[in-house]
Amino acid sequence: KAGVTQTPRYLIKTRGQQVTLSCSPISGHRSVSWYQQTPGQGLQFLFEYFSETQRNKGNFPGRFSGRQFSNSRSEMNVSTLELGDSALYLCASSRTQNTEAFFGQGTRLTVV
Amino acid sequence: GQSLEQPSEVTAVEGAIVQINCTYQTSGFYGLSWYQQHDGGAPTFLSYNALDGLEETGRFSSFLSRSDSYGYLLLQELQMKDSASYFCAVSYNTDKLIFGTGTRLQVFP
Numbered sequence: 001k002a003g004v005t006q007t008p009r010y011l012i013k014t015r016g017q018q019v020t021l022s023c024s025p026i027s028g029h030r031s032v033s034w035y036q037q038t039p040g041q042g043l044q045f046l047f048e049y050f051s052e053t054q055r056n057k058g059n060f061p062g063r064f065s066g067r068q069f070s071n072s073r074s075e076m077n078v079s080t081l082e083l084g085d086s087a088l089y090l091c092a093s094s095r096t097q098n099t100e101a102f103f104g105q106g107t108r109l110t111v112v
Numbered sequence: 113g114q115s116l117e118q119p120s121e122v123t124a125v126e127g128a129i130v131q132i133n134c135t136y137q138t139s140g141f142y143g144l145s146w147y148q149q150h151d152g153g154a155p156t157f158l159s160y161n162a163l164d165g166l167e168e169t170g171r172f173s174s175f176l177s178r179s180d181s182y183g184y185l186l187l188q189e190l191q192m193k194d195s196a197s198y199f200c201a202v203s204y205n206t207d208k209l210i211f212g213t214g215t216r217l218q219v220f221p
Contacts, residue, residue, distance in 0.1 A: 031207070033209060035211070040213070041213060042199065042211050042212055042213035042214045043155070043199065043211035043214075045208065045209070045210055045211070048207065048208060048209075050207065055207050055208075056207060056208040090154065090155070092155075092209075096207070099160075100145075100157040100160065101145075101147075101155075101157065101201075101209060102157070103154040103155045103156070104154060105153075105154050106154060
């Protein structure tokens with residue numbers, strides 16, 4: 001059974017650019033959540049999707065957006081990148097939100 | 113708000129027992145999970161408590177007290193490979209999973 005796949009693994013962008021990250025959940029998992037991880041800040045919740053609907057959103061500016069497709073794959077987009085957006089972006093999938101979450105290896109984004 | 117508190121760092125020696133505490137805000141609380149993350153790796157699930165009491169899985173145990181808004185992860189017979197960051201996470205009835213800032217455990221020989 002394939003795990004959660006995130007692409008790309010590493011990304012370098014310059015300030016002002018936009019970026020799209022992709023997440024393929026475990027087959028059968030309909031809930032996909034995104035988190036930003038920075039040293040000392042733990043995992044900050046970005047948003048959660050279930051059956052193509054955003055059910056929850058964290059306290060991030062509108063530059064951060066996402067979507068989920070009918071096959072449960074999800075993308076997140078960050079526009080007008082800032083240096084502070086440099087972080088590890090983790091995607092997690094689960095059958096429902098209140099069951100075990102399985103994480104991908106993350107996309108490490110560096111903004112220069 | 114939906115914030116969690118856990119210690120930032122804990123140190124212990126091999127073979128010892130360590131307890132990592134987590135307190136949370138109760139509004140909408142559904143359950144408490146624990147995740148382990150090694151440096152450079154992805155978080156992996158350890159345990160889940162929805163009801164009061166102790167859940168034991170090998171060397172690791174997790175406890176929840178809903179009345180105290182408190183839980184802990186107990187690691188016994190510590191091994192060097194247990195050196196990692198440990199996150200408590202609260203599931204809310206809005207289907208949101210919120211993580212604490214993590215506790216870095218260092219195990220020394």
